Amino acid sequence: MTPFGPAGAPREVTDLALDAATGRGADYADVRVVRRVEESVTVRGGRVESVVSDETEGVGIRVFACGAWGFAATHRYDAGAIGRAAAEAVRLARAAAPSLRHRVTLAERPRARGAYATPVREDPFALSLEEKVADLLAADAALAVPGVVSTASRYAAQREWKTFAATDGSFVEQVFTHVGAGIEAHAVRGGEHQRRSYPEARGGRWRQAGYEFIRELDLRGDAARCGEEAVALLSAPPCPEGPATVVIDPSQLYLQIHESCGHAAELDRVFGAEASYAGTSFLSPDLPDSRFRYGSDLVTLVADATVPGGPGTFGWDDEGVAAQRTTLVENGILTGFLTSRDTASRIGRPSGGTVRAESWNRLPLIRMTNVNLMPVPGMSLEDIVADTDDGLYLTTNRSWSIDDRRWGFQFGTEIAYEIKGGRMGRIFRNPVYTGITPQFWRSCDAVADERSFVMYGNPNCAKGLPPQCVQVGHGCPGARFRGVRMVAGR
Amino acid sequence: MTIDERHGRFERYAERLLDRARRHGASGAEVCVEGRLASLTRFADSEIHQSVTEDAVRVSLRYVRGRRHGMAVAGRLDDSALDSLVERAASNAAGTAETDDWPGLPEPGPIPEVTGAYAAATAEATPELRAGVVRDVIAAADAAGAAASGSFATGAVTTVVLSSRGVRAAQTRSDAWLVTVHASPGGGTGYAETCAVDVAHVDGAALGREAAGKARAGDHPVVLPAGEYPVVLEEYAVADVLAKLGRFGFNARAVQDGQSFAQPGLRVATDLVTVWDDGTDPLGLPTAFDHEGVGKERVSLIDRGRCDRVVHDTGTAARAGVRSTGHALPAPNPVGPLPVNMFMAPGRLSREELIGRLDRGLLVTRFHYSNPVDPKRGIVTGVTRDGVFLVEHGEIVAPVRDLRFSQSYPDVLRRVGAVGRDRRTVRGWFGGVPVLGDITAPSVLVDGFRFSG
Known part of the structure; x- marks a missing residue:
């Protein structure tokens, strides 16, 4: 080559x-x-x-x-x-x-x-x-x-x-x-x-x-x-409505990360650069300094352009900034953003190197690299299911929507499995859940270890005008969330 | 370069490519050359932060040998691309099995005369012109104490389709598109949008005033509980409803796959609702033919509340035993044919009269990030954005915080109680499909719309 x-x-x-x-x-x-x-x-x-x-x-x-x-x-x-x-x-x-x-x-x-x-x-x-x-x-x-x-x-x-x-x-x-x-x-x-x-x-x-x-x-x-x-x-019967304990596997959780964490952490959105199209962010530039709690102690999110094989991996971004790993959320506390050279200078930090363009004919913008939820040693995904007395196991995204501030969301998955007494049982159709971003991530009470960690990618992440799509990655294990609101899927 | 010169250049290239394919051994071939000169000035927080322009071209070759076909695409118009396109397309054709149900390349057919598709002023709009219009938008925001964000795009796209069966079609279209969101310090936001063939018809000051007025009126919104409310959906929101119905309902592929709600004669709306697709109507962004070179046909989609027809490309038409209606998208196309020039018939009421019919309900400006939950039932989830207002006894009494909905869009049309007489033409967004489309829609009164909170 x-x-x-x-x-x-x-x-x-x-x-x-x-x-x-x-x-x-x-x-x-x-x-x-x-x-x-x-x-x-x-x-x-x-x-x-x-x-x-x-x-x-x-x-x-x-x-x-x-x-x-x-x-x-x-x-x-x-x-x-x-x-x-x-x-x-x-x-x-x-x-x-x-x-x-x-x-x-x-x-x-x-x-x-x-x-x-x-x-x-x-x-x-x-x-x-x-x-x-x-x-x-x-x-x-x-x-x-x-x-x-x-x-x-x-x-x-x-x-x-x-x-x-x-x-x-x-x-x-x-x-x-x-x-x-x-x-x-x-x-x-x-x-x-x-x-x-x-x-x-x-x-x-x-x-x-x-x-x-x-x-x-x-x-x-x-x-x-x-x-x-x-x-x-x-x-299959329709998925029950109401508050539920849900175990979400990586084939859905990656999109939850993408929509409710990755986009929210884009500093150009925070500053309003996308206000008329993709939207803004519920985050503000000062929140890392005030130790804003994004999720539970188990939630650590990184933007890592160095992961071998990640869809969003590179050597240098489209501003010539070397690939790096930036912690966005550490043990539940917001610590950083996805940044460019000009947005980083506005918060007095070096660029995190997250600027890319779809192709030669598009302006480089802040884009997710590989925004990953880090595994937590201790429990496998199977252990989490076994540890769940009454809940739902959700897998494979079917529908998605989130507001322009990345605050309130609704996701549907292709299938839900009932969890009773730590075992997965019958299936439900049309599972849909809704929530508020920080409340949802704060309700996370179990993150699986590296054995279920999978790198997913979104090849069609659209942003900017003219719209442009780039490859972004999301590695994550399965995780459990309490009190999630299941709603009618039809 | 004049339009005629541009058409001539593209046609000569397409002819050379067809000739190369024929000499290579193709039994048939189709070439689509599309060139776009496009510029966009973007603004946020009342200043221009992005200004871009591009000169791009896309050449696609469909190479046919017997009942095998393959496609190749290139992004340049030079000699070296010719052989590469033929070799790659031929290789792709050779690598596939024979397909018994492939209908072959479309035959040449009538292509409607389209007027008013191009304005030189739009194609040649300068950075200074766009910046001037943006300044007008920002001035309106300044006057209202709001911050303006948005974009102003101008450009022209030239499309030439030639095939070995004799299809020969060429057109150049221009479009100008201005969108703005104004944000007020009290938390209100307002929206305004327009698109037009001629940039002279884009009035930045008027759109700025519209968005600013709504932003100020939206300050300090109240929170309403989830539930069903009568609503007046403004044109922007109705355009979203129509776009989704077109994508998931009136697309022949969705029908043939059993994934559409649309069935001929099925009542999907009240008698007040009539919707059609017409690429030739100068109210929109006119276009004479599709990406297979098939002339655009006016297709009635909903006739006084009942499903009428769906749109076809050559493939779906052959399976249905009908003619293509001229709605093919650029290949490769995983979506199927789409109505991308949609119109809804106007009613008789003014905006004020529509609002006046609400005893207690909501005025909704537009929807954001709406996506299908259950395409077969037309169920969509999304959120309101940039202006929701509580109406009591026919008067706007308070701004309302944005609400999420999960709602069957056909059910929305089944509950339309009145239709506005004024319509807007806005850009059509069809889920990432790379095609220039438009929707002309009125406001509607809906007697029940379900918000989930």
């Missing part, structure tokens, strides 16, 4: 862009040259619906001029196009400058130099398409147990070559390889529709890895169970 793939010599492109930006009056500029390839296979109902290979590449130039930011991107590499983009970025910054009411400063960082590449054992792009299609067809066929009316199985791989350079002499080359896959079975009877999926529904589970990860998922091995549970749910 070459550092940048077949796109040529990015050093020449970055030099051209930075020279053009400074020549137009930029006080600071950085540039990303990105090439991304993606392949995807979709099987529906036992037949290959689509096989697609996608490529995109271009140059994104961000400038700081007259105290304001400007960003311009072009899919062309010629000197004329890059020069025009740089000039337009400076013009955008100058047009914004008269409206400024706060002075923007950037937290210092060391000059970035080096390279990063995803460790890949089995290159997904080198593997024959026939083999990947055959794997998916086999899994899809196994889903189709009697009673299942439709199935869908998906696999995708992405590789991105990204070169970052800045006017301070930073120059970084990175190559990312992500793979993901998932299967789902649908059962319908009258007005009732039920779905079971594995490892989860929203695009499957993703990892920064090679095809070896897809093999480890063993889609086929879980397919029949998915199909059978989808059919069984049609006849």
Whole structure:
């Protein structure tokens, strides 16, 4: 694998862009040259619906001029196009400058130099398409147990070559390889529709890895169970309403972390930068100093861009800040935020290195890296179930919604298992729970140990305008929460 | 570059790509070239904090050999991409099994004449123009003692579709979109949005005043208990209802998979509700054809309260034994065909008259982060945002803290008691689908809407 793939010599492109930006009056500029390839296979109902290979590449130039930011991107590499983009970025910054009411400063960082590449054992792009299609067809066929009316199985791989350079002499080359896959079975009877999926529904589970990860998922091995549970749910009783003890497994808990912790801790949201679209945050910049209690003593959350294989792992972020591990919540107390260079400087801290863009044509923003709930030694997930006299075991996200301050939420899961006397029993359909973020996390009275710790990823985390999606990771074990309000799922 | 020049450049590239595919051995091929010049000025806390522009292109090739087909996409328009696209698409086709039920590429058909889809002033809007409009929005916030956040986007997208079966379609559309949320020190927030083909129709000062007024009126909200309330849903909230119904109901794939509530003739609304999709209507953001090059057909979705038709692309149409209605999305498309130019018929009442019919109820501006809980029943959960008000005896008496709801959207339409005469056109959001869409909706009076707290 070459550092940048077949796109040529990015050093020449970055030099051209930075020279053009400074020549137009930029006080600071950085540039990303990105090439991304993606392949995807979709099987529906036992037949290959689509096989697609996608490529995109271009140059994104961000400038700081007259105290304001400007960003311009072009899919062309010629000197004329890059020069025009740089000039337009400076013009955008100058047009914004008269409206400024706060002075923007950037937290210092060391000059970035080096390279990063995803460790890949089995290159997904080198593997024959026939083999990947055959794997998916086999899994899809196994889903189709009697009673299942439709199935869908998906696999995708992405590789991105990204070169970052800045006017301070930073120059970084990175190559990312992500793979993901998932299967789902649908059962319908009258007005009732039920779905079971594995490892989860929203695009499957993703990892920064090679095809070896897809093999480890063993889609086929879980397919029949998915199909059978989808059919069984049609006849299952509705999930009981009212306060309940719930044990949430990682296939749901990761999204709870994503929505009610990860987004809430984005410092640009805290400062209102996303107020008109994604929303703000119930957190305020001073809360870490006042030891705000986010959760129970068992809750420790970290933003860790260094986890091997994490969907949100990298060497340097899109501002050239080295990957790091930042504690957001320690033993229940809020300690930090996800930050950029300009937001970090507003709270007098160094950048946490959490800025990324979807691709060459998007402005880098604060994004989650791998926001993980740390396991707690002592109890396995099975131990927690055995320790639960009366409760529900919730697994696999089905629906989600949270308000614009990340305060009140509602989640549904595909299935709930009744827990009685420490044992899992019958299933319920349409489980839905609701809550208030800090109350919910403070009600956590058990977090499982590392044996149930799983790294999930959200490949479609959308933020910003124009909207952009990046890969983020969430590692977590299962955990138990008391007094959670179950509500009607229909 | 003029529109004609841009169309010509894209068409020549598409023709070369079709020719390469044919010489490579394809029995058929389809090319879609889409280029977007887009800019956006974003503001928060009453200052511009993000200003971006992009020049992007997307070329997709569907390569057909017999009953196998594969797709490749590239992000550039140069010679080196030609061979790569053909090789990759052909390889993808070869790697798949023959599909008996694949309908093949669509035949050429009539493409409606569309007027008013493009305004040069929008495509060529400068950073200074956008910053000026944003200043108008912020000035309105300043005058009300509020803080303004939002974005103002301008741009144009050119789409060319050519196929070996003779499909040949080209269009350029422009759009300007302004959205703002104003926040008042007392905790109130207000919202305003508009979209238009012509940037000259975007009035930043007027939208700023609308959002600021609502923000000030929203200060110091009261808390209401969960329960069912009669509501007046403003146009923004109705647009959310229509978008979800389109995505999960009137999408032929959802129907064919048994996951939609929509059935022909089924009553899903009161007689007051008529909804259709029409890409050619200049009230919205007009578009003549879909991403398969099939001409847009006006499709009646709800006719005086009853489900009428659903929208199709070539694949779902073949399975249903009908013609495509011209609602294919960019491939690959896991969602199915969608109505992305939706209209709801207006009624006869003014906003004040709608509110006046509430003895005790709520006025709701819009919904936030609404997502399906049970798509087959059309049950959606979300929260209100940027303006909820308690109405008693036809008068607004207090702002209300935001409420969560879990509500069947078809049930909302089944309880519509009156429809407003004024409509707004807003950007349509269809769950991450990368397509420029719009919804034109009136306000409605609903005699019961269930809030969960």
